Amino acid sequence: MATYPTSGQLLVVIDPVARRTDGESVRIAKDVLSAGASTKVCLPEGPEEFARALARRGSRRPVVVGDDRALLRAVSVLHRQRELAECALSVVPVGGVVSLARSLGVPTGTVAAARAVLEGAERRLDLLVDDSDGVVLGALHIPPLSAREVRAGADAGVTAAGAGAGRDWLRTCQSLVRTLVTLPSRPSWASWATAVDGSGAAARLRVEVDGRTVVDLDQPVEAVSVAPGGGGVAAVEVRPLSGPGAEASPLLAEGRTVTVTGADFRYRADAVVSGPVRRRTWRVREAAWGLTLPAQG
Structure with a gap:
């Protein structure tokens, strides 16, 4: 781990x-950082300005300074x-959803997080990169998703296909939310799949890890999770769908490449539903x- 001096130049x-x-936590973060380093503060109004600020950081x-998103x-x-x-990135978590930052080891208190920026050390972390060049820092989950999670994705207007398809995703999510809120509070995978595709049959997924099939399309699953496990491998957990009164043991695997195939599935990666x-x-x-x-x- 590389330790930084308390002085230096920061782009905030x-x-x-x-x-x-x-706004109060933002003010506190600025004051603590400015007291310990030379700072240049940038106030982007949207994603393009955000990207330009990072590109011009010198x-x-x-x-x-912000939330998980x-x-x-x-x-x-x-x-x-x-x-x-x-x-090397630094973050001072401010906002409603900071669970990702917390899971990565960042203090969630504003003063403690700002002091970590000034006095902390860089830790190199593994990353998941998908075939559309999207990144996953913490973990990804394939359904079931709660109505709140789907609504959050709809509000963000984010899809794996890119910003140009935001309106289509919004309409899809709004329709899905209206269906989901009528379901039981803890729906099975089969009921979730029925709500999505209207087919009345449980959706099925093929999960492959380094080319080895962990579960195939003939076995319906309740959920799949994938997360960087350290050392260059991903930790994969597949939960087969269990019948009434039964609980199937999860299937565990590790590998460098994870492929999921199925009929029109959604997934939550960090703070984004795609x-x-x-x-x-x-x-x-x-x-x-x-x-x-x-x-x-």
């Missing part, structure tokens, strides 16, 4: 959502610019990005 990029939702170390956006931008390997897709492959990039975390004693 403050996400507009953070400014609107918690020798300054980027610090994102802002952190994910920064990593995605640097990945697309092919500058992720040479750039899809529908019929096939998606994720590959592990070992130590692909750096995040500033509190220095270990």
Whole structure:
């Protein structure tokens, strides 16, 4: 882990959502960072300005003040610019959803997080990259999704196909939410699939890890999760659909490449719901990005 001096030059990029939702925490973060380093503050109003600010950072170390979506956006931008390997990111979590930052080891208190930026150390972390060049920092989950999760994806207007399809995704999600809210609070995979495709049959997935089939289309599954497991491999858990009064044991696997195939499935990667897709492959990039975390004693 590379330790940074308390002095230095920082580019502080403050996400507009953070400014609107918690201006006081934003002010505190700016004050703590400015007291310990030379800072240039950037206030982007949208994704394009956000990307331009990172592209023009020069020798300054980027610090994102915002929620999980802002952190994910920064990593995605640097990945697309092919500058992720040479750039250590820092984040001060501000906003409603900061569970991803917390899971990565970032303090969620504003003062503690800002001090970690100034006094912390860079830790290299694995990354999942899919075949559409999307990135996953923490974990991805394939349904079931709650109505709240789907609604969050609809509000974001994000799809795997890109921003141009946002309106189509929004209409799809709104329709899905109206259906989901009428279902039981803990629906089975079969009922979720019926709500999505109207076929009355449970959807089925083929999950392959490094070319080996973990579960095939003849076995309906309740959920699939994939996360960087460290050391350049992904940890995969597949939960087969269990019958009434029975609980099937999860199927576990590890590998560098994970491919999921099925009929129009959606997935939640970090803070974003994407899809529908019929096939998606994720590959592990070992130590692909750096995040500033509190220095270990």
